[in-house]
Amino acid sequence: MTNPTLPESLASHSVLPASAPRRSTAISILCGLWLIIFFASLFRPPLLDDADATHANAARHIALTGDFVTLHVNGIRYLEKAPLPYWLDALSFRIFGFNTFAAHFPQAIAVLLLALLGFHWARRAFGDRTAFYTGLGVLTSIGVFLFTRIYIPEVLLTLFLCTALYCLLRCLDCNQADAISIETPQKHVISTGAKRSRETSAFSFSPRTYAYVMWASLALAVLTKGLVAIVFLAGTAVVYLALTGEYKNWRALKPFTGTILFLAIAAPWHILAGLRNTGGMNGHGFFWFYFVNEHFLRFLGKRFPKDYNKLPDYLFWSLHIVWLFPWSLFAPLAAIPAIRALRRNQALPRRGRPTYLGDVLTSFVLVWIAIFLKIKLHLGSTESVLLVLAFVVPAAYFRKRHRARLPIFDHAPRSFAQRTTLVLGLYAALVLIFFSLSTNQEYYTFPAYLAILMLIAASLTRAEDTFTTDKSSRGWIIFAHVAFMLIGFAVAITLAYGLWSSRHLAFIPDIGDVLAHRDVGNYTLSMSHFFDLTDASFAALRLPAGLAAITFCLGPAIAWLLRSKRRHLEATTALALTSAVFLIAAHIAFVRFAPMLSSKKIADKIQTLEASGAISRDNTVLMYGDQAYGSSIPFYLGRQVDLVNGRSTSMLFGSTFPDAPPIFLTGGDLLKVWGTGDRKLLFVPLEKRDDVDQLLGTNKILLQETSGKALYTDRPLDR
Template identity: 75%
Template sequence: MTNQTLSAVPAYPSELSADTPRRSTAAAILLGLWLVIFFASLFAPPLLDDADATHANAARHIALTGDFVTLHVNGIRYLEKAPLPYWLDAVSFRIFGFNTFAAHFPEAIGVLLLALLGFHWASRAFGNRTGFYTGLAILTSIGVFLFTRIYIPEVLLTLFLCISLYCLLRAVESSNGAKRTFSSATYAYIMWASLALAVLTKGLVAIVFLLGTAIVYLALTGDYKNWRALKPLTGTILFLAIAAPWHILAGLRNTNGMNGHGFFWFYFVNEHFLRFLGKRFPKDYNKLPGYLFWSLHIVWLFPWSLFVPAALVVAIKKWRTRSTPLLASLRSLDFARQTLLLLGLYSALVLVFFSISTNQEYYTFPAYLALLLLLAVALNRAEDTFNTDASSRRWIIFAHIAFMLIGFAVAITLAYGLWSSRHLAFVPDIGDVLAHRDVGNYTLSMSHFFDLTDASFAALRLPAGLAAITFCFGPSIAWMLRAKKRHLAATTTIALTSTVFLIAAHIAFVRFAPMLSSKKVADKIEALEASGAISHDNTVLMYGDQAYGSSIPFYLGRQVDLVEGRSTSMLFGSYFPDAPHIFLTNEDLLRIWGTGDRKLLFVPLEKRDTVDQLLGNNKILLQETSGKALYTDRPLDQPNPQPGM
């Protein structure tokens, strides 16, 4: 046995245990989890301010105008993003209407396809149980859930990149009698087409990740000798045919902007190279400290990150027990080991790249499928050797003990919060009882979690209670099943525990809607117009950057003026000659306030003191929610009498 090559040793057996779900059953369970976690959450809360509604506004403009080349937000060119996510949203809007469901539906489909891709890839390489675990991990990881609550392109980028990686393996796979769904050439062309879609989703970083991984992988394995199988010439032509037209048209149609720059400089230089170096203009982002950047992946991949020690043990053992020199072993890999090597290289590249670059918490999302698949492989392997390998058994036990301790800690914390708020009345608007500490100036995605106070638990009793019960019992049940060697049931219980927690998290997320979305402000304006209390001939203004209330123009379906809001994403596009005159100064506001048609001014919490000093008592409050205010410059009109009154 010791003289055999790695490819001849079944080190990662597909089905060592009868405790394996049927492929159809596993797929049905994954679909059910997606429906419960992701599809059911498409209807609420409403679109959030900042990126969520900003991106929806860009897609709304496409759906209404048919202009698929130049993105616009509130009438201003929005040139910093690749277009594919907005194209998909525009199509969704045309089918389902302008609502929350339509805005987030493409992203939810992306999650489903990502889970099914992970299930298929892992099943082919390691068997149905590993495939099932991979799908479970993708659907129930905290990071995947959190970073698909707003419409950002990361899940679609991950999907297209991972399709490209899978097709890369299949294209260069040696013709050893393995069954193929498609020919080698077809896989190669799918790889190039998927890479083009990834570029249209997120930009040039997709090329860096795929080609960087492919070059190192092909060099290590010797598969560079099969380079013709990748169709580099005709594949590049296909790639350019898909990816190039939009870039060319966007460049031709968007010239002579800020400082004479057009699309090409802003998109390629400013949004790619200068962003990577931390010199992008304007600077409206933060970079996570190194210790947080790395350690937070324990949270984003939770609960599956608990099995990282087991994965490391499996990897070290395989390294120590290899029967051939390293270089020789890399030149004789089967599909399972090819998958491990490729995904290991890819995830390392993504993590290291964003540890150097400017980053947000979700930037490493493209590595999630790779990391979770590797963890699923290690977990399956550890389960198979649970009875015979003391170290595997030890680290699985460690994971379950950690899960139970974390679960009890969370349950106790939530129970304390519920007990502390037992005498407090339910507060519909949770924003009124938050601390508003302005952590990281709210440029980090998770900053608002630091705003929670004891009083806020009065508005979170249902989700907090549900999460507390789940974490109190779920980890213990999973451990009891593991102790009885019912491994499939134990791992599935971990996934179900996370599922119930994510449902509770979604309920809590909906409770935060008044603070995170300004839809109520848009609803108030429409209700006043419908009742006749204000005329339809009015001017809506927002104080500060459009991100403070980007859901307002989406739900009103019209352009709004910005006072002192020529900043961040609105800055570059505002300098084009045909940009609408929507940017006002404080002096402009004072000059028009109380004259001409009625003015309605939305003021975010962060700008209330400024506006109070500017307008003094010369304003009438129409609505206040989560510290955000809607003012007008004159008394309301006489409402229209209701029929029958």
């Protein structure tokens, strides 16, 4: 029996499906995982330096001043980001106060909503078990967990974009269903009543409502990340409508009134920000900096200032195995239907006269287009090959089917499951290719995670249903489990070795003192801090390392044992729970890194000295270097700090406006004010300690040191 909830390409070899948890049970399990993994981690560690606390400072300014138009960080205009994440955080601060929990709470809620959206979408398209697996994938993937530890907008962008895509499909689906119900004779409707009742039993809205929710979600996505949201949604929608022929139903998407709704939501902030922020560097204002510099020049790698980097192409692609682990181990299952379709395409008969010259000319033109883009975008070799394949393979596929006088697809994607498969594939491919061409960080492709995880979940469900009949699917599932066990044992052995080698070392609360320190100012990739790990750090990581080692010893083995007994739901759930326990261990380790990644202890020291009367509250706090070195200090102090040699990166453009406060000092300025007037407190990151030693010599008093970061003052304590 074929599972009616799967697309034909995913269900061609299916048998009776395995069991699936009831909807209420599945949602309860997912909410429980969210509480344990994401909600429980909201309280610790404190806000981290760099992007985490910088963005929290921008939201704090909104909460205190009520200025929802112009973002400010440390008193300087911060014009490079869209405002919605900061609005949500400002609201959270007004409700819960200025603390770590409030800063990360909107992100945690977004993760939960993303998991529930994936559950709902997958349940309608592919069935209950795929829905459950999709929710598990969102909550237990390493990348989703890792890239929500810091305050960045990617999870919100993903939520709004995927909501818009879902509404796009539902709008067209409802419109198509209405057309079928009108055109189909009554007796045919009765004969398929059981299937129709299942399809329409879930609560749904009218096509018009889905269309307007799509436009509203797109507007919120633009307010979250900028114009890239339009690129992703419009690019996916245009290609999808062209391939399926559903462009004929374009009126159902309400393009005219929907655009008015989109502009009503997205345009006001952009207009107000442009009008209120003029007269910056070289006469430029918000419009040039935000639209030209932060969008087009960033994509081309010519953004000013150049405080970013780009992953090598081999890392950009291969690291997705890590970000989507452990579910990425099942990714080959999603490629099986596509491979089979290509094989069928190769076996098609050719009708009419061969046109080899046309094939050669078409390939020649496409390859030269790829070469031109390679030169203009400065692509690497791997990216260039992928770009050529992205042109040539689809062109060859479509040309082959055109010659055989066949439609683009063997079976037009009529069902919601088939349409979902196509939309998710197009969307994920667009996101990945786009950021492989532009400058990027590891987390930039986060918006593709839900789409990839849902496709993997649907393919895994199909493979489980055909485990005894389909050798290809069974082989890939076995391969995934073997790989999981090997990786698990390798990780467990590595951790066990680290624990054994550090067994005689004393526990050191400040792990930063036993790490290899490098120039954090040059860490333009977000995961660069992992290069600082040393053997001695295991003494401070015994609990999380031991928990992770035990988990990777037992979890993969239990999952395989259940799989070998054909208990597929339990096996996949065991795999997810293994990842969940590992993420809990990872969070414990993350907390241990707090003294190195956050400067809250420095802020606490200043507040303690002020409260005890050891220093007067009339003091000036300075930071040496860029504000990213210690951005958590102004957040926890709740006041503006001066920067010595810190007019750079995110502070640079805003500092050129005439109303910018005079917070930027040179080394010479510091020498002039040091020891004069009110007390000076100077925060110095480890990377700048040598510079400050040369500048101030012994004319400074050390008040606090943590993970190599120091707090100096220019005179003895009052008592």
